[in-house]
Amino acid sequence: xxxLLILGEKHTFxxxxxxxxxxxxxxxxxxxxKNVEVTAIIEKFDSFTKEHKPTxxxxxxxxxxxxxxxxxxxxLNKEHIDLISIQNFMEKYLxxxxxxxxxxxxxxxxxSKPFNKSQLAFKFTIDYLSSIGILLLTSPVMLYAIYKIKKxxxxxxxxxxxxxxxNGKEFTCLKFRSMKLDAEKDGAKFATENDERVYPxxxxxxxTRIDELPQLWNVLRGExxxxxxxxxxxxxxxxxxxxxxxxNERHTIKPGLTGWAQVLYPYGENxxxxxxxxxxxxxxxxxxxxxxxxxxxxxxxxxxxSRKGL
Numbered sequence: 001x002x003x004l005l006i007l008g009e010k011h012t013f014x015x016x017x018x019x020x021x022x023x024x025x026x027x028x029x030x031x032x033x034k035n036v037e038v039t040a041i042i043e044k045f046d047s048f049t050k051e052h053k054p055t056x057x058x059x060x061x062x063x064x065x066x067x068x069x070x071x072x073x074x075x076l077n078k079e080h081i082d083l084i085s086i087q088n089f090m091e092k093y094l095x096x097x098x099x100x101x102x103x104x105x106x107x108x109x110x111x112s113k114p115f116n117k118s119q120l121a122f123k124f125t126i127d128y129l130s131s132i133g134i135l136l137l138t139s140p141v142m143l144y145a146i147y148k149i150k151k152x153x154x155x156x157x158x159x160x161x162x163x164x165x166x167n168g169k170e171f172t173c174l175k176f177r178s179m180k181l182d183a184e185k186d187g188a189k190f191a192t193e194n195d196e197r198v199y200p201x202x203x204x205x206x207x208t209r210i211d212e213l214p215q216l217w218n219v220l221r222g223e224x225x226x227x228x229x230x231x232x233x234x235x236x237x238x239x240x241x242x243x244x245x246x247x248n249e250r251h252t253i254k255p256g257l258t259g260w261a262q263v264l265y266p267y268g269e270n271x272x273x274x275x276x277x278x279x280x281x282x283x284x285x286x287x288x289x290x291x292x293x294x295x296x297x298x299x300x301x302x303x304x305x306s307r308k309g310l
Contacts, residue, residue: 002024002054002055002056002082003025003026003028003029003052003053003054003055004024004027004028004056004058005031005045005048005052005055005056005057005058006028006029006031007041007058007059007060007061008031008033008034008059008060008061008062008063009033009062010062010086011060011086016266020093021093024093025056026052029048029052031044031048033061034062038066038069041069042069042072049079049081053079053080053081054080054081054082055080055081055082056081056084057073057081057082057083057084058086058089059083059086060086060089090279091283091286095260095264095283096276096279096280096282096283097283097286099245099246099275099278099282100245101245113252113285114252115253115288119288122290122293123225123293126226127220127225127226128219130226130297131219131220131226132220135216141210142210145210146176148201149176149201149202152199152200152202153181153199153201153202155177155181156177156181157176157177158176158214159174159176159177159179160174160175161233162234163234164231164232164234164251164255165223165231165251167251167252170234171223171224171231173215173223173231174214174217174218175212175215176205176210176211177202177211178198178199178201178205178206179197180197180198180199208304209300209303209304212257212258219257224255224257225253225255225257226256226297227256227257227258227259227260227296227297228256228281228284229250229255229256229259229261229277229281229284230255230258230259230262231255232255239271240271240274240275246282247278249282249285250278250281250282250285258296259280259281260280260281260283260284260292260296261276261277261279261281261284262300262303263299263302263303264280264299265277265280284296
């Protein structure tokens with residue numbers, strides 16, 4: 001395993017990301033770049049790389065690199081020390097796309113585009129065959145869910161809500177109702193992990209994803225994929241698009257019943273979480289493959305069995 005030397009603070013790594021990085025690197029060291037003399041930085045580099053080899057140097061700097069330091073970095077390649085940009089690093093080791101804070105930097109969008117015809121053919125086949133199969137297998141579960149909803153929280157069985165789909169077009173998203181009837185009497189709110197608005201059977205449905213099963217009809221109607229970015233409400237999207245760069249890029253494809261962000265990131269309750277999930281969604285769009293599709297399905301099954309769903 002390599003050691004990791006992180007230069008700069010362009011991206012602040014979360015606790016979740018640090019745990020993931022510890023699985024790839026034996027030693028991780030941070031060097032501040034801003035307002036530090038070049039000679040002092042070089043001394044720190046030399047000290048670390050002599051003790052820890054091989055070393056991967058992550059260029060996580062905001063400021064431009066002075067010519068003297070650039071020459072030093074170029075010389076490192078001769079000493080079994082590799083350099084990597086923050087963009088390539090996050091995609092390779094964290095399986096997510098780095099979202100640059102500068103709106104003028106759009107390099108990460110080079111391969112982020114809607115599915116082509118062959119990819120759509122694969123998605124269409126997976127969506128329809130899987131949805132029909134899951135509906136047949138889970139029909140007893142859905143019948144029991146209907147019975148429990150009527151028993152614990154009389155009212156509509158289904159919760160119908162407008163969500164934003166491909167190209168920003170809204171559609172009616174279906175779910176088994178897991179909250180009390182007056183859940184949004186005070187306006188739209190983010191659902192939280194231990195939401196008091198959820199009744200007992202609703203909590204079971206959310207933890208096992210049973211409440212999401214009616215969305216299979218959304219998939220069969222062509223409004224959703226089985227796998228893709230989770231559909232969000234317009235009220236939140238209008239806010240996120242003002243604060244999170246490139247948030248609208250997740251709408252280049254149809255939303256999904258489950259997704260790469262859903263299986264790799266815990267429950268989100270705010271704009272910070274929305275940005276983290278966007279990084280995973282962009283990775284899924286940019287690096288889509290049949291293998292990634294199957295990997296997402298497998299991870300979804302593990303999430304359901306471990307009851308870490310929402």
